Amino acid sequence: MDHKASPLNRKFWTPGVYVMLVFMIAGFLAILARFTGGIGYVSNLSAARPWGLWVGVDVATGVALAAGGFTTAALAHIFGRHSYEPVIRPALLTAMLGYTFVVLGLLVDIGRSWAIWKPVFFWNTNSVLFEVAMCVMVYLHVLYFEFIPIVVEQFKDKVRLPGILELLNGPIEMFLKVADVVASKMMWILIILGVVLSCMHQSSLGSLMLIAPTKIHPLWYTPIMPLLFLVSAFAVGYPMVVFETTLVTSSFKLDSEMSILTPLTRITIFLLGLYMLLKFGDMFVRGTYVYLLDGTYQTNSFIVEVLFGILVPWLMLVSTKIRQTRIGVFTAATMIVFGVALNRINVFIVGYTSPITEGGYFPSIVEIFVTLGLIATLMFIYRFVVTFLPVLQAAPEPITSEEVSS
Amino acid sequence: MQLTRRNFFKFMGVTGASAAAAPSSAQAWQSKAPPDPYGCLVDLTRCIGCRKCEEGCATVNKLPAPVKATCDCTVFEKKRRPDVNAFTTVNRYFSGKLDVLDKPSPTYVKVQCMHCQDPACVSACISGAITKKENGTVHYNVDRCIGCRYCMVACPFEIPAYEYHDPITPEVRKCTFCFDRISKEGGLPGCATICPVEAITFGKRETLLKLAKQRIKSDPNKYVDHIYGEKEVGGTSWLYVSSVPFSKLSFPELPETPSPKLAETIQHSLFSYLWSPILLFGFLGGMMYKFDKKDENTQDKGGA
Numbered sequence: 001m002d003h004k005a006s007p008l009n010r011k012f013w014t015p016g017v018y019v020m021l022v023f024m025i026a027g028f029l030a031i032l033a034r035f036t037g038g039i040g041y042v043s044n045l046s047a048a049r050p051w052g053l054w055v056g057v058d059v060a061t062g063v064a065l066a067a068g069g070f071t072t073a074a075l076a077h078i079f080g081r082h083s084y085e086p087v088i089r090p091a092l093l094t095a096m097l098g099y100t101f102v103v104l105g106l107l108v109d110i111g112r113s114w115a116i117w118k119p120v121f122f123w124n125t126n127s128v129l130f131e132v133a134m135c136v137m138v139y140l141h142v143l144y145f146e147f148i149p150i151v152v153e154q155f156k157d158k159v160r161l162p163g164i165l166e167l168l169n170g171p172i173e174m175f176l177k178v179a180d181v182v183a184s185k186m187m188w189i190l191i192i193l194g195v196v197l198s199c200m201h202q203s204s205l206g207s208l209m210l211i212a213p214t215k216i217h218p219l220w221y222t223p224i225m226p227l228l229f230l231v232s233a234f235a236v237g238y239p240m241v242v243f244e245t246t247l248v249t250s251s252f253k254l255d256s257e258m259s260i261l262t263p264l265t266r267i268t269i270f271l272l273g274l275y276m277l278l279k280f281g282d283m284f285v286r287g288t289y290v291y292l293l294d295g296t297y298q299t300n301s302f303i304v305e306v307l308f309g310i311l312v313p314w315l316m317l318v319s320t321k322i323r324q325t326r327i328g329v330f331t332a333a334t335m336i337v338f339g340v341a342l343n344r345i346n347v348f349i350v351g352y353t354s355p356i357t358e359g360g361y362f363p364s365i366v367e368i369f370v371t372l373g374l375i376a377t378l379m380f381i382y383r384f385v386v387t388f389l390p391v392l393q394a395a396p397e398p399i400t401s402e403e404v405s406s
Numbered sequence: 407m408q409l410t411r412r413n414f415f416k417f418m419g420v421t422g423a424s425a426a427a428a429p430s431s432a433q434a435w436q437s438k439a440p441p442d443p444y445g446c447l448v449d450l451t452r453c454i455g456c457r458k459c460e461e462g463c464a465t466v467n468k469l470p471a472p473v474k475a476t477c478d479c480t481v482f483e484k485k486r487r488p489d490v491n492a493f494t495t496v497n498r499y500f501s502g503k504l505d506v507l508d509k510p511s512p513t514y515v516k517v518q519c520m521h522c523q524d525p526a527c528v529s530a531c532i533s534g535a536i537t538k539k540e541n542g543t544v545h546y547n548v549d550r551c552i553g554c555r556y557c558m559v560a561c562p563f564e565i566p567a568y569e570y571h572d573p574i575t576p577e578v579r580k581c582t583f584c585f586d587r588i589s590k591e592g593g594l595p596g597c598a599t600i601c602p603v604e605a606i607t608f609g610k611r612e613t614l615l616k617l618a619k620q621r622i623k624s625d626p627n628k629y630v631d632h633i634y635g636e637k638e639v640g641g642t643s644w645l646y647v648s649s650v651p652f653s654k655l656s657f658p659e660l661p662e663t664p665s666p667k668l669a670e671t672i673q674h675s676l677f678s679y680l681w682s683p684i685l686l687f688g689f690l691g692g693m694m695y696k697f698d699k700k701d702e703n704t705q706d707k708g709g710a
Contacts, residue, residue, distance in 0.1 A: 040570025047487065047567050050558035078690050080697025111553020111568065111576035122550045124534040126670050129556045131677060133532060192690045196683045203676075210669040211526050211560040214660060223668060355658045356564040357487065 005089055005393040007154065008252060012387050016251075020376040020383075027373010030366045034108055042366035048354040051109075053363035056348035057371055058105025060205055061341045062098050063136070064233055068244070069095025069143065070198035071237025075267075077191045084260055086393035087241050089150060093391050094244060096143040097378050099136065108370055128207045135201035142194045148183040152176050154389050203230035209347055217351040219291055219302045222282050225347075231278060235271040236340040238264040239313075239333035246330045248392065256326055265329055269317045272336060276310045301342070301350045309339015435671045437640065437664060439523035443542025444588055445611035445635075445643040446598060447618055448516055450650070451628060452605035455482070455498055455514035462600030463494045463518075466584060485656070487517065490567045493581040494518035494597060501650040513650050515657075516597070516606070519544060519565045519581035520635060521643035522665075527557035527566060529666030536578075542611065542643040543583040551578060562639055562660055583643070611643055618647050640664030 033042050045052050068091040076084040107113045120137070124130050159172045183190075206229025209216050222228070242261050249256050283289050291299050313335040322328035349361065363371075386392050460472040470491050474481040482498035489495075498512045505511040521544045528536045528544065535550035536557055553576055558566045569576035584595040588608075598608040607614060615636060622629040634652045635642035638660040646652070653659060676682050 035573050038569075038571040038573040038576065041573075043570075045570065047489075047558060048564055050555035050568065074690070078694045078697070080701060082701075109554075111555070111572070112551060112574070113553075114574070115552040118550055118552050119533045122533040122535070124531055126529045126666065126673070127532050127534075127556070128669055128673055129530065129532040129554065131673065188691075188694060192687055192694065195690055196687050199686060200677070200683055204673070207669050207672055208556075209559075210672065211530050211665055212562070213665065213668070214562050214658060215559070223672070226672060354564050356656065
């Protein structure tokens with residue numbers, strides 16, 4: 001595949017973008033309410049339920065679904081599968097934006113947002129959250145550094161600022177050249193470091209709840225939770241790339257890249273199979289299958305997670321017939337993404353009950369608006385970046401005579 | 407990829423050294439509990455539900471006066487939890503026990519931070535804002551707090567409360583064990599000072615355990631044979647004895663394993679001296695080098 005990644009240079013303001021803008025404004029207002037009235041004013045959080053939608057979705061699910069970044073980097077750059085390179089840049093962009101929004105979500109959720117830097121100086125190495133926070137912080141920087149070559153490629157030798165800013169052209173040009181040299185020299189370290197940091201915090205996210213054995217439903221509380229989180233992050237990485245690439249290529253009318261996506265799903269059969277094996281094995285070893293028929297909403301959520309998020313998509317991918325159709329691959333990938341997202345929601349929200357103050361939790365409308373607003377902003381920036389920077393590599397679909405004439 | 411042979415071997419060297427150091431670093435988990443902490447023994451058979459302890463707590467901790475301080479009836483209609491403005495609360499339970507006149511006899515239960523020996527909140531706290539002091543206190547230092555509320559997730563007793571309505575500088579609030587008072591010679595917590603029936607006994611935890619055992623032994627018909635807090639989550643500084651099984655009084659049933667043990671064991675066996683990340687880094691570096699080399703070879707062949 002010789003086609004180089006390039007900016008899309010399409011019209012930016014489409015109806016879809018306006019919809020995103022509406023959610024962004026709603027989210028902004030919700031965040032404004034959070035920072036004037038306090039978390040208690042806008043959310044359904046309490047002493048019995050200190051973590052809700054923001055931690056369960058914005059942080060835990062966000063990190064899991066950004067796994068496409070390190071899994072594709074490992075495949076193409078470390079294990080030498082260069083044919084997958086076209087999906088690396090979009091996956092990197094998703095990871096970079098995903099982690100940025102994990103941090104933004106955290107800033108909304110933690111009570112003293114302005115104190116977020118404190119763990120850098122005040123260490124508690126016993127704390128799982130400390131390790132997760134340090135890894136996420138370093139990894140976010142790694143992702144930004146990994147992105148430098150894409151920016152440099154677009155602007156090197158082309159910096160033409162107008163008017164008085166002309167004076168800055170020289171220095172910026174210099175800066176880009178230095179950044180280019182430094183980044184390309186360090187790139188191999190960054191790529192390996194990114195994979196290592198990802199393995200560390202993806203698994204540690206699973207260790208977070210180990211400290212609360214009496215609060216997490218036994219269907220999820222297992223000492224191998226960190227392993228399950230790590231393997232499910234591996235398993236969801238490529239499906240997330242498939243999910244996203246299919247959405248992007250169909251929305252921008254680009255070539256569907258099935259030649260890359262189909263082999264990616266073959267790897268997924270193995271990774272998802274391994275996850276399934278661990279998940280079922282854990283259930284049988286600990287005997288937690290006794291809960292399966294008790295009909296509570298927690299158990300039902302577990303059944304949906306395992307059935308529609310793991311078993312059914314795995315069987316779909318095993319079938320050669322389904323694996324070779326675009327819609328089949330997309331459906332299976334979407335279900336896997338859904339399954340891992342639901343797993344994180346189950347561990348952090350559905351499976352959590354305080355044995356003292358029982359009583360359910362459902363996020364308030366403002367909590368939901370914050371989350372939707374953050375997701376909309378992420379998509380908005382994604383669209384902005386792929387429009388103006390060389391991220392996507394797919395060739396346009398051949399039938400474009402009408403578009404050419406217009 | 408810009409992985410030169412020299413860099414590669416440099417990293418392999420580091421990897422080898424750290425891999426060699428790894429087994430010695432993975433030690434068995436050890437309790438960090440202070441050896442001779444203070445504690446309080448609450449004897450529920452003595453408590454008459456006067457709620458003077460709530461009043462004493464509010465006074466010494468400069469909290470608002472307790473709700474319905476003079477009323478001894480309606481306040482018990484609802485079970486109250488400790489809150490940002492009340493570090494301790496007393497609740498009433500009718501467990502089916504009858505008094506001499508065959509009327510239901512109430513049991514009153516004072517609730518506050520248990521000051522665990524190996525506290526889950528201390529292990530969880532991202533920035534070390536919560537610490538277990540030598541005198542037994544589980545102490546909160548707001549200057550380090552970022553408001554992540556992981557302590558609240560971790561606490562098996564659902565104790566830390568949070569100033570949810572403060573948008574910028576909320577604090578975690580809970581019983582302080584009157585740290586400043588008990589740090590002084592002869593100092594007592596506010597609640598223990600004021601209790602008119604000596605339901606709360608302050609002292610060294612070891613002494614209190616002996617006292618509790620003695621009380622149970624001297625009147626086995628009155629007490630259930632269980633000191634709540636002796637073994638729960640590895641032991642707590644606050645201890646309870648009762649005539650009614652604790653499960654009927656909203657005391658959570660807890661394992662004897664200290665809450666932090668599993669998570670800390672996993673974390674430290676994986677990440678002590680960062681041995682596993684460094685090993686992984688070396689392995690992936692090796693892979694990258696190997697596949698790069700393979701690429702070069704195939705390219706050479708293609709060129710020739």
